[in-house]
Amino acid sequence: MPRWILHVDMDAFYASVEELDRPELRGKPVIVAGPEPRGVVATASYAARKFGIRSGMPTAQAKRLCPQGIFLPPRFDRYEEVAQRIRAILGEYSPIVEPISLDEAFVDLTGTELLHGPPEKVAEEVHLRIPKEVGLSCSVGLGPNKLVAKLASDAAKPGGLKVVRPEEVQSFLDPLPVEDLWGVGPKTAARLREKGIRTVRDLREVPLGLLRSWFGPKGGEALWQLARGIDDSPVTPVREAKSLSHEVTYPEDLFDQKQIVSELRRLSFLVVDRLHEEHVLAQTVQIKVRFSDFTTYTRQTKLPEPTDHPLLVAAEAVGLFSRVEIPPGQGVRLLGVGVADLVPAEFRPLPLFVDPNITDAFHEVRRKFGPEALSLGQAGLE
Ligand SMILES: [Mg+2]
Incomplete structure (x- = not known):
């Protein structure tokens, strides 16, 4: 059976949501960006792009390029709400919806023809329904795989629809x-x-x-x-994570402080792996500790800015643990490390102390050789 993959990409999503909620902003250079001095532009409206403003550009630079720009802080809860409505529409056409970010998703339409009609008709319907029901413009691509579908929606930007049939793939690419x-x-x-x-x-x-x-x-x-436009990668539905955590109940209670710290660090790294997979950063770090007598403590801390840096998350987890008073004679029965207040990775602040390449290299090594491969020295935490 030939595969049919739909790719839906919202146009200037965060900025468009702001314009939807405040119609007086429509057509103006709206820029959703993190605060200066280290914030970056997440989304610029098409009016703002005319000034040369691009995603990922430092906010300070964007302000120089477009002093009359309307700079707004992100409102993720609202974007998430809108994204959920879009996903609900997509979910009507296939159970296999893979959100790539808040504003982008793949839908596997293979074999849905009997229920919903030809994929091309579904693509047209989605392309009409999202602006009508959500009030936002989207670009839609349809093709025989994810590679082609994404390139098709890119080609359709902004606001268009592009279908690439299997026999057209090569001339399109x-x-x-x-x-x-x-x-x-x-x-x-x-x-x-x-x-x-x-x-x-x-x-x-x-x-x-x-x-x-x-x-x-x-x-x-x-x-x-x-x-050759060959891409067999599957559309993988993923659950949206509001928070991520790893916890372990130990077969024997832990008493050794060093071992507890090394466990907290290991759990932190696992959580950071998930952050990286989901392309999100976290602003809150949490720990959970259960002692031999089942008393359970949770502690959390809010970081000054979102991060996915393994050492920072581990250092916070260890720091939180150091503030838990261990009842006399008790061992640790369970440890958990979690993160919350997740924001899309595009809001990564500009590097201050930490070279982001180090984080990338760290993840690369762990992806290749497994979570235990790269053990960062104790010194790294202090
Ligand atoms: Mg988009």
């Missing part, structure tokens, strides 16, 4: 720059450019053997497939 392909990062794109490869068509003309010799067997194979 060929003129696109290679960096548009999902999985071709800036580094790979730069290496390809050095070799004179700019478009997907150029890439497709490179023999597999050559790609393998340039990028390794796996990397070469992946590029070869991308250039």
